[in-house]
Amino acid sequence: VEKSLEDIFEEKIASEIRIEPKDWMPEKYRKTLVRQISQHAHSEIVGMLPEGNWITRAPSLKRKAILLAKVQDEAGHGLYLYSAAETLGTSRDQMFEDLLSGKAKYSSIFNYPTLSWADVGAIGWLVDGAAIMNQVPLCRTSYGPYARAMVRVCKEESFHQRQGFEIMMTLCNGSEEQKEMAQEAFNRWWWPTLMMFGPKDEESPNTEQSMRWKIKRFTNDELRQRFVDMMVPQAEFLGLTVPDKDLKWNEAKGGYDFGAIDWNEFWNVVKGNGPCNKDRLKARNKAQEEGAWVREAAMAYAEKAATREKK
Numbered sequence: 001v002e003k004s005l006e007d008i009f010e011e012k013i014a015s016e017i018r019i020e021p022k023d024w025m026p027e028k029y030r031k032t033l034v035r036q037i038s039q040h041a042h043s044e045i046v047g048m049l050p051e052g053n054w055i056t057r058a059p060s061l062k063r064k065a066i067l068l069a070k071v072q073d074e075a076g077h078g079l080y081l082y083s084a085a086e087t088l089g090t091s092r093d094q095m096f097e098d099l100l101s102g103k104a105k106y107s108s109i110f111n112y113p114t115l116s117w118a119d120v121g122a123i124g125w126l127v128d129g130a131a132i133m134n135q136v137p138l139c140r141t142s143y144g145p146y147a148r149a150m151v152r153v154c155k156e157e158s159f160h161q162r163q164g165f166e167i168m169m170t171l172c173n174g175s176e177e178q179k180e181m182a183q184e185a186f187n188r189w190w191w192p193t194l195m196m197f198g199p200k201d202e203e204s205p206n207t208e209q210s211m212r213w214k215i216k217r218f219t220n221d222e223l224r225q226r227f228v229d230m231m232v233p234q235a236e237f238l239g240l241t242v243p244d245k246d247l248k249w250n251e252a253k254g255g256y257d258f259g260a261i262d263w264n265e266f267w268n269v270v271k272g273n274g275p276c277n278k279d280r281l282k283a284r285n286k287a288q289e290e291g292a293w294v295r296e297a298a299m300a301y302a303e304k305a306a307t308r309e310k311k
């Protein structure tokens with residue numbers, strides 16, 4: 001019997017062979033990947049804004065240089081991810097247009113404000129920590145270009161997480177006021193970070209199929225639990241209090257039980273009504289307008305170079 005294209009695809013998935021751009025794939029697989037990878041790319045790009053807010057006010061030259069490098073890394077991650085998504089047949093211009101018009105989603109976490117320098121530490125420690133927890137398994141995702149992009153992204157995220165933890169450690173070993181700043185930032189970022197992993201499994205419409213296709217390797221709740229179990233000892237080490245009165249070690253499950261997440265807040269932010277959603281889109285649109293002359297100049301240069309080559 002001759003195998004159908006679908007059989008070949010399913011066999012590859014079953015035997016952990018990567019799916020590559022020119023391989024046949026179900027339309028829904030392609031669509032899910034474009035959705036997830038483009039949202040991921042948009043998150044990296046919008047994710048530059050909260051920390052970018054502190055570049056001009058970093059407390060020392062060294063901190064400023066490190067923060068600049070981190071924010072630039074996020075731009076690079078966005079570019080690898082748009083390239084990976086483009087291999088599935090959607091143009092970067094189209095994806096970008098969807099971001100700028102507010103049609104496309106990006107991670108809820110980047111719609112919260114950065115009110116103090118400690119927020120830069122908290123983002124590196126918590127947000128990059130959550131990003132790593134989610135992205136290390138994506139190095140084994142079934143779509144080749146996405147998996148390969150994740151390898152380098154994860155290496156850079158590890159550096160980001162260390163720099164965040166180091167900022168928190170410096171503040172926690174500093175004056176009373178510095179320690180308070182760290183705790184206050186922790187209080188504001190903890191719950192939104194737990195929301196980054198997405199809705200709970202029963203309310204996650206995409207998880208089941210994405211697990212079957214090995215796009216996702218763990219469910220939202222599995223990753224969230226691992227994250228809590230990893231972070232609690234780190235908070236203890238820093239001398240910070242996790243802002244959750246229901247947090248408790250559960251011997252039987254070998255992990256922490258934690259309090260209820262405010263899902264109303266989550267969906268509200270996802271729908272565009274978080275504290276900074278409008279500001280974030282405004283900032284991206286402004287950058288697009290102000291960068292128009294650079295794009296035009298680059299196009300003119302490319303055309304000129306092409307004519308010169310023909311001669």
Ligand code: FAQ
Nearest residue numbers: 040043044047106107108131195196197198204205206207
């Ligand atoms: N925010 O059925 P599910 C970073 C949406 S890290 C907004 O569970 P799925 C690094 C979801 O899209 C952050 N929307 O969906 C950095 C879906 O809507 P749709 C980016 C969310 O895809 C650090 C609906 O809810 N990381 O950027 C969120 O199976 C520091 C139902 O959800 C990634 O994107 C949310 N938090 O699972 C940069 C990782 N959660 O599309 C700068 C890759 C869910 O049907 C500074 N993505 N939604 O209309 C993933 O692993 C998955 O897409 C999940 C969601 C786990 C995010």
